[in-house]
Amino acid sequence: MARIAVVGSGIVGLATAARLAERGDEVVVLDKETSLASHQTGRNSGVVHSGIYYAPGSHKALMSRAGAESILRFAADHGIPAERTGKLIVATRPDQTPQLQKLAARAEANGIDAQVLSPEQAREHEPHVAAVAALHVGSTGIIDYPAVCRRLAEIVREHGGEVRLGTRVLSSRTVQGSVHVETDAGTVVVDGLVACAGLYSDTLARASGLDVDVRIVPFRGEYFELVPEREHLVQGLIYPVPDPRFPFLGVHLTRSVGGGVHAGPNAVLALAREGYTRSAVVPGELAESLRWPGLWRLGARNLVPGAREVARSFSRRLFAASLAELVPAVRRQDLVPAPAGVRAQALRRDGTLVDDFLVERTDRQVHVLNAPSPAATASLEIARYVVDELDAVMAR
Known part of the structure; x- marks a missing residue:
């Protein structure tokens, strides 16, 4: 021992x-x-991920696939709230369908059961969704972490x-x-x-x-929740097709095991490692992030999507508009603020995320x-x- x-x-x-x-x-x-x-x-947001996004053979891909089973089994064994809901990854425009097909191919490479759906089939899972096509991933779920x-x-x-x-x-x-x-x-x-x-x-x-x-560069993810009378718009989990130019998944809608629907997160640079609000600033930690050359190289490669994330951080209207691409019935007044999170993301000197x-x-x-x-x-x-x-x- x-x-x-x-x-x-x-x-x-x-x-x-x-x-x-x-x-x-x-x-x-x-x-x-x-x-x-x-x-x-x-x-x-309490999501049990399938591993669909990650490079075949990577730790993330292998451990997510195995973890989606082991964490839900742990929950069942110990009486912890959890549910296998499945999720939809939604293409809202025709130009997103090639990337959706790539995700379907990655799912197959990772041994994950996923089906490409027509708009009509997508609405069988999520009646209020807007889709030209969608990918249904059955192994995704929700849990009380x-x-x-x-x-x-x-x-x-x-x-x-x-x-x-x-x-x-x-x-x-x-x-x-x-x-x-x-x-x-x-x-x-x-x-x-x-x-x-x-x-x-x-x-x-x-x-x-x-x-x-490497350096941990903190990215704040800001969330909203749907007001209770609009929770019926989301049955499970609804995600956009991720922008391949940007290293985050985009804002999405996720039902929680405790009730309610989370909306988000976006991804903006936090001004402190535990910077959960825009006003939370630790000068030494911010200076450390700004001194790291990888941050500037990452920013230079993602100017347009990065600017979009910052604008959405300051505008509930823009946040709602992004969600409305997935579920057109979502309006600005349907959103109430929820606690933010900060992602501890390791960044290399050359500006690539680990x-x-x-x-x-x-x-x-x-x-x-x-x-x-x-x-x-x-x-x-x-x-x-x-x-x-x-x-x-x-x-x-």
């Missing part, structure tokens, strides 16, 4: 901690927040582990076969460490001695550096992979 520290009480950290605890390791979870799943996990986190934390505790909230991890270093984890409450000495620090994953990795040539999950290793430490969506879907699979990586670095 080893003593392992896990940094982060989001779903990836807790899934990893639960897996370690269940096999008999002594686990301590450390998180600076006073509640579980305070950031990416607790602020997403914070409830999953609460149950994972219970599993850690049931197996003798500890979830220590309100404890900020500052750095770590490996010393003579153990890892000294420096926190704002003192030093924790363990046999191994897994860092799932989300928005601060690169910062912690560098503070722990890793040579990390497309896949990224894990780096050092002596007795494993750092998860890039785990944005669909990491919640794939969390149990990521945990399996991370534990194997930890075993490997501890066996050296």
